[in-house]
Amino acid sequence: MDTPGATPKRRLTLAMIAERLDLSTATVSLALRNSTLVAEETRKRVHALAEELGYIYNRSAASLRTARTNIVGLVVHDILNPYFAELVSAVETELGRRGQTVILFNHGDDPLRQRQFLETLLQYRADGMILCPAVGSKPQDVARIVDAGLPTVLIARELPDLPEVPVIRGDDRTGIRFAVEHLIGLGHRRIALVGGQQDSSAASERRAGYEDALRAAGLPVDPALEFPAAGSRRAGRDICGDVLEAKPTAIVCFNDLLALGIMMELKRRGIDPGQDISLTGYDDIDEASVWSPGLTTVWNGQQEVGRLAAQTLVDIVAGRRPEEMRALVKPVLRLRETTCKPTA
Helix, strand or coil, X not given: CCCCCCCCCCCCCHHHHHXXXXXXXXXXXXXXXXXCCCCHHHHHHHHHHXXXXXXXXXXXXXXXXXXXCCEEEEEECCCCCHHHHHHHXXXXXXXXXXXXXXXXXXXXXXXXXXHHHXXXXXXXXXXXXXXXXXXXXXXXXXXXXXXXCCCEEEECCCCCCCCCCCEEEECHHHHHHHHHHHHHHHCCCCEEEECCCCCCHHXXXXXXXXXXXXXXXXXXXXXXXXXXXXXXXXXXXXXXXXXXXXXXXXXEECCHHHHHHHHHHHHHCCCCECCCEEXXXXXXXXXXXXXXXXXXXXXXXXXXXXXXHHHHHHHHHCCCCCCCCEEEECCEEECCCCCCCCCX
């Protein structure tokens, strides 16, 4: 609030900055948007003076002139999962280099919350969206948003019948197969699969990879050894007793969080992973390598998925068709200390 009787401060404008630097207002505007059309040294001069003067770039006004807001929605289902934290970081890094601002939203696998946020992105004229669809999402939900003008890239999960919407994710079927083949090679024949929600494409792919490996080795697929569960440490602790009642010699988990939860409960029961029973995770989050014992797991390429998703969305917004509409990042089995030959 201005002091009574004082002369009101003039609102800073692009023209003022342009005049001080002997530049055109168009050049200043481009520089503040970090456009590569302006030399880097000039961009630095413009940003430095804008900061000195306390100028705040009016993105809404600029979007009316350019039809771009430089805002991208990033929509996931579990921001507490380190897999998504690593993926989000990669997306923000890649888009940040291009002057884009990322708005992160966590739908918690609630399709209604997801729909409300997608409509909000449309209302605010976001440039695009990177989406891990909620379990229960219908293809037409996403198609409606894309048809309304919001460029979209799917990550981690996919939906059927969306040929014009690119998908970037890890190769889940192959990754789980790697883990199960490793356990079979150690001599395991009773291998439990824990985790994955029934309606998730990622869960379906990983279940298929698990069953592929068993059949290829001539082993039966026993539904009594499959345990759907949420992908959290708590879920791992809670379900561990049921899994042990099925008497597996090895446990393959849908993700690392489940595996770490199971590991905690196994230790509480006096069972040593890597000595008394084999245990594998999936994703290779940072924790997997620092726990004791180190968790054998499958690297799921979260950083690469995030980087490719960001690049793909930038291409779509620029009017370029992606080179690949369905890109699968190749998984890598990371052998550590939680797998061993069966003890019986």
